[in-house]
Each structure stands twice: as structure tokens, then as C-alpha cells.
Amino acid sequence: MTIYGLIDCNAFYCSCQKAFDARLKRLPVVVLSNNDGCAIARSSEAKHLGIKMGDPWHLIRDQKKLGEVKWFSSNYPLYADMSRRVYQVLTEYTPKVEPYSIDEMFLDLSGLSGSLSERCETIRSRVEQITKIPTCIGWGASKTIAKLANYIAKDRPELEGLCDLTDDRVRERYYRNLPISEIWGVGRRLVPRLNSVGIRTIEQFVKADPAQVRQIMTMTGVRLQAELRGVSCLELSEMADVRKGLASTRSFGRPITCFSEMAEAVAGFAVRVTEKLRAEKLDAGHVSVFVQTNIHQRSNGWYANQASITCAPTQDALTMIGIVTRLLRTIWRDGYRYSKAGVQLNDLAPCGRQSSLFDKPHEQTSALMTAMDTLNRRYGRETVRPAATGVVRSWRPRQDMLSPRYTTELSEITEVRSF
DNA sequence: TCTGGGGTCCTAGGACCC
């Protein structure tokens, strides 16, 4: 029988910041979303101050007790690289590692000899020694149980970061007291609907009539019930799945009110998504553009719309700018203060496919795109970019407290001085 | 003034075809 483990990095983005600045060690640290909008990671010290996930930063930054909080704009190149390092360490201990998100990885613990608790403790200390990132590990007979075990390990300090749910009786004891909201896959919409038919604890969920669960949650719910009983339905996949879609979307640093600025912004998104496409050697046959005004301020008129089109598969930035600009014209309305927009690509496939009997397979990445990618890789993002993406760009998102990309940019590496 | 970005899966319903 496979034993599934889940390792999760504690307050990952904050831990990454702390890893490169010893002065932060015992201080409350908060990392903000893009546009410095809201808190998306808090160190344990910051959690103790009462800062919640998703708190709008502009509403909490002025509170007195927050004077000592160190806050950062999010720095994804740094976090992605730290995640890769954690992955590297894990592969020393188990050959089967499935990255689930930037800070979580599923492990196949079946082959490990001796006490699993001891082995997992070794893995935790090794990850912390090499990367400076603290973690928790939970394990059990299915991914859903491993996920729950991980939550318990994090929630109860007395467990010292480890939780074993392989034993039926131990599992049932937790199921009796834990609410269904702790199940992986049961979110805020489903909780009240399940509550209304008398399902409140995980124990009640597992024992509930599958037909009733199916009615509320479709097949996903029935599968979850089986997983929680220890019948594994979700396999560990070591190969990353083929990507289904790809997007670039942003909130603006200030509202956009004129078409030409929005056209620049949307062209910028087109450049960004096609850059990702070329990096993964894909092309896209379906393109969507959306725009919207601030969802939190509907009083003076709210507008949101999207348009999409099926096109000859492409990965070319200039072609994509043409497509998204045409789509934007169909949904643009004067007189609104737009706060957010984006470009979404679908129908992805390895580039070079034949789109129809009469079209030739479109040409491989053009020399221009290759040159642009090479320059931007060597000299930094946006060293060269199409003029259609704008020059002034005063609507760009805020990033007031960006830390250096310590591990991926030579020019931003930590300096050590000795006297 | 200021509230993120990027994904996945599932289902229902419409268009179209034979």
C-alpha cells in the first residue's frame, strides 16, 4: 500500500525573506500580493499580531501595533527558486516527489525503511539545514488524508511538525472533532450546504449517504469520501501535467480611463503570455481578453466584460498584440475607471502543429522573437519590448518594498563585508 | 488613494451532425 506524505513550507514567502536577512529572524514579517494590495503570507509573529490572510494592507498598515512589522512586495523569482531548492533536497530521500504548489509537495513514503516519524524528522531538518525553510509533514493512506495530517501537524505545536494518520483509530479520533471545512476540496460555498443537511464533522461527512453527497458536490465529493476512508483515488504524478491554459492579469496602480492606455496594458499582457508560451515551446489557439472596474466600489457604476476568439495557433508576440487589441475594441466602454485587466490563452499544444489542411504549420519562433528572448534573458526582463506596450506606463502596479532576487540575479546577490 | 494572480476540475446547455 502506498503511503502518501505532504510536506508544506511554513509561511513560505516570509520564510524566504527571513532566509536572506538574519535581522528578520524573530520579527513579524508580512508579504503582500501584487500591487501591494493585501497580506498573502504572514510569519508566526505577524499572525500573533492578528494580521489575517487577505487583509487589505492599506487598512491595517497604520495601526500602531504594526509599527515593528517588516513588510515586502512579493518576489516570485526568489520564491520559485527557493521552492526548487526544497524539491532538490526531497529527491535525496524519496524518488517520487510531486510538486503540488510553490510551497507544498506530495511524497511517496512507502519505500522508506524504519520508523516513518524518524525518517520524516530527518527530511525536515535536512530541508531546513540546506534552505533555511521550516516545514511540516503529514502522511496517510491517501493524498486527502496526507493533506489533513499536514494541517494537523501545523495546527498543533505539541506534534512538533509531524502527524501520522496511517492508523485507523487515530484518524477516526480526529475525524470526530474536525469540521468539514478542513477537508481539502470543501470550501466556503460547500460548508453551509453540507451543514444544512446535518453534515458538520469529517466523521459525519465520511459516513454520509454518497447519493446525498453527490447531489451537493458531484462526483468530486464521492471521491473525497473514499479518499478519507483510506481508499486512494488520486495518484501521485511525478510528471508535471501538460498545461491547459496560461494567463497574465494585473490590477493597475491607478485606474485606467482612456483606451490608449488600456491598449498598452493589454499589449503588455500579450507580450508576457507569449514569452511564457515560447519558454515552454507551446502555441495557443484560443485567446481571451477581460477588463473590469473595481469590484469593491460598485457605487459609481460597475462594468466587466470579456471577449475571446479561436485563432490560428501562434506564439508570436506581435501577432498576439494584434489579436488582443481587436478583442479589446469589442468590449471597451468609455466612461469607466478600469482597475484590472488580463489576457488568457487556451487550447495550448506543442508549437508547430498544422491548424488546417490548407494552412502550412506556422513557422517556428521567428528570428525577431528569438532575439528578443535572448536579450531579455541576458540583460533582464523587458530590456527590449514592442513599442505598443507603452512608454510611460504610469498605471503599473505598485511594488514599493521589493527585496533583491538574491538567488537568481547576479547583480542582486547578498554582499558580505569583512573588516 | 489603496482589496492578488494563476491555476484545476466538473456540469449544464446549446449548436450541430447523422
Add this chain to the structure above:
DNA sequence: TCTGGGGTCCTAGGACCC
């Protein structure tokens, strides 16, 4: 004028995740 069943594909919308 009446009148069917079954299949595929696509899209929109709803739910979830980190």
C-alpha cells in the same frame, strides 16, 4: 403536418486550490 435518439464539441459558470 407530424416527428427521435444519440453523439460530439464548445462555452459559460461554479466550485475549489495555493
